[in-house]
Amino acid sequence: MNADTHVSVLLTEAVAALAIRPHGIYVDATFGRGGHSRAILAALGPSGRLIALDRDPAAIAAGAAFTDPRLTLVHAAFSEFDAVLDRLGVARVNGVLLDLGVSSPQLNTPERGMSFRFDAPLDMRMDTTQGETAAEFLARASQSEIERVIRDHGEERFAHAIAKALVAARGEHWYFQHRTACHARGASRPHAGTGPAPGDAELSGLRIHVNRELEELSLVLPRAVERLAPDGRLAVISFHSLEDRIVKRFLRDAANPPQPPRKLPVRAADLPPPTLRRVGKPIFPSAAEVAANPRSRSAVLRVAEKP
Structure with a gap:
């Protein structure tokens, strides 16, 4: 395919x-x-x-x-x-x-940023001609706003820790890519290796937010x-x-x-x-x-x- x-x-x-x-x-x-x-x-x-x-x-x-x-x-x-x-x-x-x-x-095209299978920029927009990308949102949003998106739209119970790690990553990564977000999640989510694949919940939460x-x-x-x-x-x-x-x-x-x-x-x-x-x-x-x-x-x- x-x-x-x-x-x-x-x-x-x-x-x-x-x-x-x-x-x-x-x-x-x-x-x-x-x-x-x-x-x-x-x-x-x-x-x-x-x-x-x-x-x-x-x-x-x-x-x-x-x-x-x-x-x-x-x-x-x-x-x-x-x-x-x-x-x-x-x-x-x-x-x-x-x-x-x-x-x-959308999932299989790396530059769309819809899948953690690719270390690509976090775009995630359905309409690539307009609107804020997920990377731009993560770069400017407050920790509490990121936490709300991951918690409410991604239904991620470790949203607070993940949001904190994502904000901390700003100093090292001026432009968010999947690997950055994935590492932030892995470092902040207890019992790594259990539950959904790394990044699934916050990924869907960010996508839902970016596309309203x-x-x-x-x-x-x-x-x-x-x-x-x-x-x-x-x-x-x-x-x-x-x-x-x-x-x-x-x-x-x-x-x-x-x-x-x-x-x-x-x-x-x-x-x-x-x-x-x-x-x-x-x-x-x-x-x-x-x-x-x-x-x-x-x-x-x-x-x-x-x-």
């Missing part, structure tokens, strides 16, 4: 979850290398339409190989979801797919539902416990809007209706898929439909 190859997770399940109508309009909000988009296009009829988004310029460049006229590919983040549809003159869509995972090309991943997800979920036509489907593939928690809570609240106290004289007709209904149970990769693609092991697909 070369650095630019990506295997889409839960491919068959995600496309089936969208219950694609041949003449419908669909959004693949995380194009990646086009695996899900290709399958959606195969299920669409001649008059169907697919709008694909990705904030990664490398994904957009790879998408140039797609010549299907039914596909519109746009360089955009989740927070630009509404603006993209408005610009394209699309009011309602029949389905939205969100695949929240980091792509294999949780904020972007919280923004796109209600906007996607607002744009769904009746019976339209929302399918979300999560890989991280924090993002899955956001998705699960959002779907639960949308399917069960808050109810007033029983003693209040409120008619059922006056209560806010559910904006979504959950479809089936969460879907996980099969043992065969995990064996073929170990990166799929933490994936979960959640599906909901607009009434």
Whole structure:
């Protein structure tokens, strides 16, 4: 497998979850290398339409190989979801797919700084054309801010010690690279050699912070539902416990809007209706898929439909 190859997770399940109508309009909000988009296009009829988004310029460049006229590919983040549809003159869509995972090309390209397998600068941005890199964040942030990011986004229990070591490393390393961060973690985390691979937790925490991943997800979920036509489907593939928690809570609240106290004289007709209904149970990769693609092991697909 070369650095630019990506295997889409839960491919068959995600496309089936969208219950694609041949003449419908669909959004693949995380194009990646086009695996899900290709399958959606195969299920669409001649008059169907697919709008694909990705904030990664490398994904957009790879998408140039797609010549299907039914596909519109746009360089955009989740927070630009509404603006993209408005610009394209699309009011309602029949389905939205969100695949929240980091792509294999992002992990396998050293200069992207997404993996501790390479001693490369800590860039970690999904959109390499803008924003602060992880190295720049580590170079200017306070120890308490670094600790908060590693603790809250990386769910790392040794966040305080790691943040302290990272700040101390500034005097020796003017530009943070993976080896610097990895050594800081190894020196500050008790019982080295146990638990996750060195750097996994703070690495994901830094990436989530740099890309505002949780904020972007919280923004796109209600906007996607607002744009769904009746019976339209929302399918979300999560890989991280924090993002899955956001998705699960959002779907639960949308399917069960808050109810007033029983003693209040409120008619059922006056209560806010559910904006979504959950479809089936969460879907996980099969043992065969995990064996073929170990990166799929933490994936979960959640599906909901607009009434």
